Amino acid sequence: MATNFLVNGKAATTEAPLETPLLWVIREDLKLTGTKFGCGAGLCGACMVHIDGKRAFSCQTQVSEIVGRSVTTIEGLSPDSSHPVQKAWLAERVPQCGYCQSGQIMSAADLLKHNPKPTREQIVEHMSTNICRCGTYQRIVRAVERAAREA
Amino acid sequence: MNAINRFEAAVSRRQVMIGAAGLSFAIALGGHADAAVMAGERSGQALSPWVSIAPDGTITIMSAATEMGQGSMTSLPLIIAEELDADWNKVKIVPAPVIETIYGNPGFGGMMYTAGSNAVTSYYKNLRLFGAQARRVLLDNAAKKIGVPVEELSTEPSIVVHARSGRKLTYGEIAAFAEVPVQAPEVKPDDLKKPADFRLIGKDVMRAELPHKVNGSAQYAIDVQVPGMLYGAVVRAPIEGAAPEKFDEDKVMAVKGIVKAVKLPYGVGVIAETPWAAFAARQAVEGSVSWTKDGKAWGFDSEKGLVSFAATARDPSAKATDWFKLGDARAEMPKAASTFEAEYLCDYAYHAQMEPLNGVASVSPAGDSAEVWCGTQSQTMALEATAQALGIERSKVKLHDMLIGGGFGRRGPRDMDFLVDAVLLSKSIGTPVKSMWTREDDVKNGRFRPLSAHLLKAGFDASGKLVAWQHRLVGDRVTPFADPVRYEKAGKKDFILMLGADAKGYDVAHQLVEQVYEDTGVRTAPLRGIGFTANKFATETFVDEIAYQRGIDPVKYRLELLSKTPRAHKVMERAAQLADWDRKRDGHGLGAAYIDYSGTQVAAVVEISIDQSSGTIKVHNVWCTIDCGTAVQPDNVVAQTESSIVYGIGLALTERISIKDGMVEQSNFYDYIVPRNRDVPPMHVEVIQTDNHPTGVGQMATPLITPAVSNAIMALAGKRLRHAPFTEERVKKAIG
Numbered sequence: 001m002a003t004n005f006l007v008n009g010k011a012a013t014t015e016a017p018l019e020t021p022l023l024w025v026i027r028e029d030l031k032l033t034g035t036k037f038g039c040g041a042g043l044c045g046a047c048m049v050h051i052d053g054k055r056a057f058s059c060q061t062q063v064s065e066i067v068g069r070s071v072t073t074i075e076g077l078s079p080d081s082s083h084p085v086q087k088a089w090l091a092e093r094v095p096q097c098g099y100c101q102s103g104q105i106m107s108a109a110d111l112l113k114h115n116p117k118p119t120r121e122q123i124v125e126h127m128s129t130n131i132c133r134c135g136t137y138q139r140i141v142r143a144v145e146r147a148a149r150e151a
Numbered sequence: 152m153n154a155i156n157r158f159e160a161a162v163s164r165r166q167v168m169i170g171a172a173g174l175s176f177a178i179a180l181g182g183h184a185d186a187a188v189m190a191g192e193r194s195g196q197a198l199s200p201w202v203s204i205a206p207d208g209t210i211t212i213m214s215a216a217t218e219m220g221q222g223s224m225t226s227l228p229l230i231i232a233e234e235l236d237a238d239w240n241k242v243k244i245v246p247a248p249v250i251e252t253i254y255g256n257p258g259f260g261g262m263m264y265t266a267g268s269n270a271v272t273s274y275y276k277n278l279r280l281f282g283a284q285a286r287r288v289l290l291d292n293a294a295k296k297i298g299v300p301v302e303e304l305s306t307e308p309s310i311v312v313h314a315r316s317g318r319k320l321t322y323g324e325i326a327a328f329a330e331v332p333v334q335a336p337e338v339k340p341d342d343l344k345k346p347a348d349f350r351l352i353g354k355d356v357m358r359a360e361l362p363h364k365v366n367g368s369a370q371y372a373i374d375v376q377v378p379g380m381l382y383g384a385v386v387r388a389p390i391e392g393a394a395p396e397k398f399d400e401d402k403v404m405a406v407k408g409i410v411k412a413v414k415l416p417y418g419v420g421v422i423a424e425t426p427w428a429a430f431a432a433r434q435a436v437e438g439s440v441s442w443t444k445d446g447k448a449w450g451f452d453s454e455k456g457l458v459s460f461a462a463t464a465r466d467p468s469a470k471a472t473d474w475f476k477l478g479d480a481r482a483e484m485p486k487a488a489s490t491f492e493a494e495y496l497c498d499y500a501y502h503a504q505m506e507p508l509n510g511v512a513s514v515s516p517a518g519d520s521a522e523v524w525c526g527t528q529s530q531t532m533a534l535e536a537t538a539q540a541l542g543i544e545r546s547k548v549k550l551h552d553m554l555i556g557g558g559f560g561r562r563g564p565r566d567m568d569f570l571v572d573a574v575l576l577s578k579s580i581g582t583p584v585k586s587m588w589t590r591e592d593d594v595k596n597g598r599f600r601p602l603s604a605h606l607l608k609a610g611f612d613a614s615g616k617l618v619a620w621q622h623r624l625v626g627d628r629v630t631p632f633a634d635p636v637r638y639e640k641a642g643k644k645d646f647i648l649m650l651g652a653d654a655k656g657y658d659v660a661h662q663l664v665e666q667v668y669e670d671t672g673v674r675t676a677p678l679r680g681i682g683f684t685a686n687k688f689a690t691e692t693f694v695d696e697i698a699y700q701r702g703i704d705p706v707k708y709r710l711e712l713l714s715k716t717p718r719a720h721k722v723m724e725r726a727a728q729l730a731d732w733d734r735k736r737d738g739h740g741l742g743a744a745y746i747d748y749s750g751t752q753v754a755a756v757v758e759i760s761i762d763q764s765s766g767t768i769k770v771h772n773v774w775c776t777i778d779c780g781t782a783v784q785p786d787n788v789v790a791q792t793e794s795s796i797v798y799g800i801g802l803a804l805t806e807r808i809s810i811k812d813g814m815v816e817q818s819n820f821y822d823y824i825v826p827r828n829r830d831v832p833p834m835h836v837e838v839i840q841t842d843n844h845p846t847g848v849g850q851m852a853t854p855l856i857t858p859a860v861s862n863a864i865m866a867l868a869g870k871r872l873r874h875a876p877f878t879e880e881r882v883k884k885a886i887g
Contacts, residue, residue: 033367
């Protein structure tokens with residue numbers, strides 16, 4: 001049975017079983033590999049996407065839950081890396097290995113969308129959902145502050 | 152600059168070379184000029200081992216190290232670009248092919264291997280030389296063309312200038328007519344740039360691959376898709392050496408989308424049409440498989456094991472070998488006016504790199520050649536492990552080394568366990584296979600920083616001066632398991648376990664470090680900071696204890712011991728200054744540590760508080776100084792040091808693996824706790840620039856944190872924690 005939904009503003013469809021994690025559909029079916037597999041358990045945030053404009057763990061979202069809904073991945077955040085969060089991420093030289101950074105950026109973009117001028121504490125708390133094993137946390141906070149300032 | 156996507160680069164490498172109609176330089180590592188020619192012949196072109204310049208001015212530079220976030224993909228080419236006086240905006244970086252005689256890491260006996268924070272330090276001298284030689288060839292060609300003595304020429308980025316006539320030739324223009332000499336021109340150390348003239352070294356540039364890491368286009372091995380590819384997963388024996396006995400094949404083959412289940416020597420593999428089918432089949436195997444009792448670790452219990460290690464450390468009759476000797480500690484210790492002893496314990500720890508282990512392989516149907524994609528710290532080992540698994544020549548394997556989603560030592564084992572999964576599965580089915588480990592696989596089949604017990608003894612003369620030092624280390628072997636080849640080459644020295652166990656940097660005339668060899672059968676690996684993380688916990692806590700015993704301020708005492716090593720003295724003094732060490736903080740404690748890590752001098756002061764009821768330690772500030780000699784990319788040195796500190800905080804406070812009946816008890820990020828954003832304090836990193844040869848930066852601060860936190864707990868609560876990590880339970884027990 002086909003499931004129809006929107007990805008980055010375009011119609012998408014998958015034949016994957018309804019209990020399949022959205023993550024695998026995005027990565028392997030739709031070939032949008034910027035969204036990463038990290039833990040498969042909603043613990044690390046490497047798989048973070050936006051569903052109807054709010055952040056969500058794509059590894060914890062089943063295909064059955066996205067019927068008719070709108071999914072945004074890192075590839076759809078901006079066409080040319082021009083989202084204020086992406087720009088701030090480069091300006092602050094945040095990424096190291098980079099593997100978690102799509103998820104970090106999607107979390108940060110979600111925060112600023114709902115809270116354009118967050119306090120430092122709010123940033124730290126919101127971003128604690130995502131693990132970065134390279135420990136880029138200090139730069140992540142600086143980049144979110146910069147994005148909030150420059151947006 | 153022309154940052155490139157590593158995957159695209161791998162695919163287009165051949166085109167780059169064939170298309171390099173301009174100037175190319177066949178300059179190989181000393182004595183291997185024939186290898187460079189050979190490399191050229193392989194593609195039918197006189198291609199460049201390190202650098203080629205196209206008539207349009209594009210300068211292509213090979214990247215010999217793998218990129219896992221540490222920045223080598225930028226730093227190494229930048230060193231060549233510096234001496235070449237290249238316009239960095241015109242530099243294009245491509246991964247080097249696997250030709251050890253040209254691209255091998257001089258720090259690892261010529262292997263292509265990125266580890267030990269030594270890419271820049273080991274390649275630095277040669278890369279400067281190659282860059283300078285290439286520049287010299289351009290100058291010679293320009294001199295001939297313009298008809299002036301070469302001494303009258305100078306360069307600006309990518310331009311040769313004749314100041315007297317005002318004539319200029321761009322590197323691209325020269326490339327169009329240049330002749331490359333058969334012999335590389337001689338360049339003397341004096342011909343190299345003076346640090347004051349550097350345009351790139353010491354000036355921060357955007358890391359080459361960074362733009363791809365903010366938009367999802369950076370390609371890791373796990374992202375690779377090749378036509379006709381199937382998905383694999385492997386349920387590995389929980390004990391190294393055990394093999395599958397039986398599993399419920401009917402149940403596994405009933406999973407929708409399953410294609411094949413296959414017994415491997417070390418586990419059961421499944422191959423399916425989709426990743427979700429592969430994982431479902433993996434579950435079915437896991438629920439029904441039984442294992443042989445082969446392998447050593449069956450029955451091993453890490454808690455009891457550590458008690459036994461500690462007893463062995465205290466047992467003078469236990470068989471030990473000398474790891475490090477300075478002076479004669481055995482003779483001097485009995486003569487000491489007074490002595491002091493202490494014992495430290497350290498648990499297993501897990502890498503937790505964010506990209507779970509994986510590999511993609513396409514083995515030919517006949518099994519006589521293969522193409523593999525993986526994130527590996529060693530291109531050499533990846534080729535060799537694949538060839539060995541298939542019983543074919545190495546030359547029949549083509550490697551695409553991808554960006555790495557975290558290495559930390561886990562992606563450089565000699566046997567390349569994660570890649571061989573894909574190779575064997577692909578061979579068994581005759582189509583390409585992407586094999587992925589779940590996070591649980593990654594933890595359960597982890598290869599850990601070893602379990603260790605440390606007995607330290609200090610001897611003082613009548614004036615109280617520290618004259619003799621003994622460190623007896625009982626630890627689970629690492630190098631023989633992780634890399635038996637290098638273990639043999641090193642004369643059976645377990646350097647991954649033992650490094651950092653001495654008192655390097657400190658003025659202690661007589662030192663003896665002994666190893667008592669243990670082999671529990673538990674899988675081990677180098678982990679960021681290798682032996683230093685446990686060994687410096689022991690030695691730097693011990694130095695602190697000595698200071699307390701003697702009633703001297705611990706920083707002051709370290710500075711006394713460092714009086715003969717000025718660079719070391721400076722980092723410790725400066726870290727204390729930054730922290731305002733003498734200022735007391737209500738309810739907070741400060742602790743310090745210093746390390747000479749492979750020549751890099753690092754020191755830190757941490758500020759902590761303790762929640763008495765929960766036993767939670769909170770780190771409030773870390774002040775850290777690092778002198779790594781020439782800082783090729785200073786902001787990256789800061790970034791790597793911040794990263795090392797965060798990793799060190801995890802190892803100090805929460806990260807521990809425990810083993811029951813030989814099996815790993817933890818399984819994912821809910822029971823293996825790594826630092827999150829809220830756990831990380833403000834980090835104040837100062838790079839102390841010196842003109843010394845560059846030394847490593849990728850992990851040097853990690854081992855500072857555990858002893859510094861231990862020392863801060865002492866300062867705050869008057870209690871010593873001698874077993875790392877300092878979990879809530881252990882803290883409560885100690886201070887309750």
